Amino acid sequence: xxxxxxxxxxVPVFEEAPVELRCxxxxxxxxxxxxxxxxxxxxxxxxxxxxxxxxxxKGINGFEAEFNKSQTSFHLRKPSVHIxxxxxxxxxxxxxxxxxxxxxxxxxxxxxxx
Amino acid sequence: DTAVSQTPKYLVTQMGNDKSxxxxxxxxxxxxxxxxxxxxxxxxxxxxxxxxxxxxxxxxPNRFSPKSPDKAHLNLHINSLExxxxxxxxxxxxxxxxxxxxxxxxxxxxxxxTVV
Numbered sequence: 001x002x003x004x005x006x007x008x009x010x011v012p013v014f015e016e017a018p019v020e021l022r023c024x025x026x027x028x029x030x031x032x033x034x035x036x037x038x039x040x041x042x043x044x045x046x047x048x049x050x051x052x053x054x055x056x057x058k059g060i061n062g063f064e065a066e067f068n069k070s071q072t073s074f075h076l077r078k079p080s081v082h083i084x085x086x087x088x089x090x091x092x093x094x095x096x097x098x099x100x101x102x103x104x105x106x107x108x109x110x111x112x113x114x
Numbered sequence: 115d116t117a118v119s120q121t122p123k124y125l126v127t128q129m130g131n132d133k134s135x136x137x138x139x140x141x142x143x144x145x146x147x148x149x150x151x152x153x154x155x156x157x158x159x160x161x162x163x164x165x166x167x168x169x170x171x172x173x174x175p176n177r178f179s180p181k182s183p184d185k186a187h188l189n190l191h192i193n194s195l196e197x198x199x200x201x202x203x204x205x206x207x208x209x210x211x212x213x214x215x216x217x218x219x220x221x222x223x224x225x226x227x228t229v230v
Contacts (some may be wrong), residue, residue: 032216044221051216104157
C-alpha cells in the first residue's frame with residue numbers, strides 16, 4: 001500500500017518570499033513522485049515529477065522539488081513566489097506495482113499575499 | 115487544442131436523475147481514468163481503463179458506470195443521483211498505466227456536479 005501526507009493544508013506567504021510545501025510518502029517499494037497544481041476552477045497541471053536519477057527535480061514556473069529517500073519526503077520549493085502562484089498543490093505517488101493507481105495527498109493551498 | 119476534454123463543465127441536477135459526463139482525449143493514450151474530488155479537495159481514483167478494458171474499479175457505488183466506446187473516450191454515467199454525489203469529476207489519461215515507469219497523467223478541466 002502507498003500513501004501521501006501533505007503536512008500543511010494552507011500556507012500563507014507574502015509575494016517574493018520563498019516557500020516550501022511539504023510532502024511525505026509511504027511505500028514498501030521504489031516510487032515515482034509527482035507534484036500537480038490546481039488553479040481555481042481548473043484541472044490539475046503537472047509541475048514536476050521524480051522518476052529516478054538526480055534527487056533535485058526542476059519543474060515549470062520556477063518550482064523545484066527534492067527527493068529524499070531516507071526521510072521519505074518530496075518537498076516542493078520556490079525561491080520567490082508571485083501572486084499568480086496562488087493555487088492548490090497536490091503531491092502524488094505511484095510505483096511499478098501500483099498499476100494505474102496514482103495516490104494523492106490531501107493538497108496544500110498556497111495563498112500568496114501582496 | 116485541449117488534450118483531455120470533458121463535458122459538461124458545470125451540471126446542476128435534481129436527486130434521482132440520471133446524468134452522463136463525456137470525456138475525450140486526443141493524445142493517443144491507451145489509459146484513461148475518472149477521479150472524484152470532494153468538497154475538501156481530496157482526490158480519489160474511481161475507475162481506470164486500459165485499451166477499453168476496465169483495470170481499476172475502486173469502491174464506487176454501482177450507480178456509477180463507465181463506458182469506453184474506444185480508447186479515446188471514457189464516459190461516466192451516473193444513475194439515481196444522490197446529494198452526496200456532488201463533487202468535481204476529473205477525466206484523465208496517460209500513455210500507459212501511471213505505475214508503469216511513472217507515466218504522467220494528464221487531467222481534463224473537471225466537471226462540477228451539483229445535486230439538489
